[in-house]
Amino acid sequence: MAFWGVEIKPGKPHVHQFDDELGRLHVSQATLGAAKSKEKAIVVCNVGDKKPVYLCSLLPRKMETCALNVEFEEYEEVTFSVEGPHSIHLSGFYHGEKPDYEG
Amino acid sequence: MAFWGVEIKPGKPHVHQFDDELGRLHVSQATLGAAKSKEKAIVVCNVGDKKPVYLCSLLPRKMETCALNVEFEEYEEVTFSVEGPHSIHLSGFYHGEKPDYEG
Amino acid sequence: MAFWGVEIKPGKPHVHQFDDELGRLHVSQATLGAAKSKEKAIVVCNVGDKKPVYLCSLLPRKMETCALNVEFEEYEEVTFSVEGPHSIHLSGFYHGEKPDYEG
């Protein structure tokens, strides 16, 4: 198990590629980065060629952080991007090579 | 385990059918889709011929995302629909054929 | 494992009785039902003859849904009721006869 964290900036999607040694990725939390806009910011997730899915929507000065509970261990590319004028920090952890826990 | 995500649009329920290979479905998160209305949007779940149950209620500009923790592995049809003028994105994962974890 | 959902209406408590086949009940989520009042609504839980405990408090137009994480497998009667002029939908699941997971 190892901590994982990235800052996703507007217009700069983050691509996650499965790695056998690091194992399954668990994404636990999303937090708004610094920005002055009051516009909301949405984390969008693209898995392979499936339709994009909104993972969460954060609101400046109202709800700037939220728990997530999604996991990725597919060999397809997973892309996280932001809609809106903010960056969003995602944090979580890798399960490691041989998880005892398959939840 | 595989990522699962759908966008449920008003008037277009999503039907989930259990699939032995994909295994139990864990629904983790609900996020409001794009829409200009300020009306709330509710995710309603119908399992077989049981009474419909509200899974969550999202409020534009106040609370646009929430964690869920429900799982489905029944052979009956499970229908997710939206009450209100918004689409809602649901995300989660399939446990896969042989879960080690029965929680 | 099987989905569980009930709507608790004001003045109509829901009594949960442990059933060996269904197993332990996990309550995951509470969501406000339809109502025009702005008054808050509280889910109250009575286990046997212990003192009643508030499980959650929902606020119309502010916070209409919340995650819960309580489990029941006692042989005593468990009663869920609502304080306030709203119904509340509870959802969750039964662990089934032989849970591998004791959390």
Added chain:
Amino acid sequence: MAFWGVEIKPGKPHVHQFDDELGRLHVSQATLGAAKSKEKAIVVCNVGDKKPVYLCSLLPRKMETCALNVEFEEYEEVTFSVEGPHSIHLSGFYHGEKPDYEG
């Protein structure tokens, strides 16, 4: 596993003492009790002679309930108290004598 719930009143801390038969205590949820004040209420936790730690902070009419995820199995005394003019209801469960789950 057995349901656990207490109401912590201002000025009346609740002392939790580990009991081998009941096992580890999991605290899952905090909910504001009845009170007319708009002041916030904080759950403070004291473990043995360690520094007190705030577990959560609830806001009347804004956020009256929140999920927690803390566990206690130390032989030292654990004291829960409230700062502010409200009582707070805590709920959760005991893991029982022989937990299969060490999370």
Added chain:
Amino acid sequence: MAFWGVEIKPGKPHVHQFDDELGRLHVSQATLGAAKSKEKAIVVCNVGDKKPVYLCSLLPRKMETCALNVEFEEYEEVTFSVEGPHSIHLSGFYHGEKPDYEG
């Protein structure tokens, strides 16, 4: 398993060092400490020489507590600090030397 709690004060980062006996650290909750400012407060996490990641952002009088779900068992130094004029209380637990649960 043992309860873990710290108060992170502005300008006074907390350094967490992995300890074999205490085992993996699970951070469960963040709660705003006492302060009169209305400015938000952010928990920042630095793991070794990786980029700092925001773990959560709390808003006085709006959202003063949130659940977290991050775990640390790396041998690199983990530093928690606060951005903003508040202290933040973090709580959670150590898994102990031989966790049965690897989630």
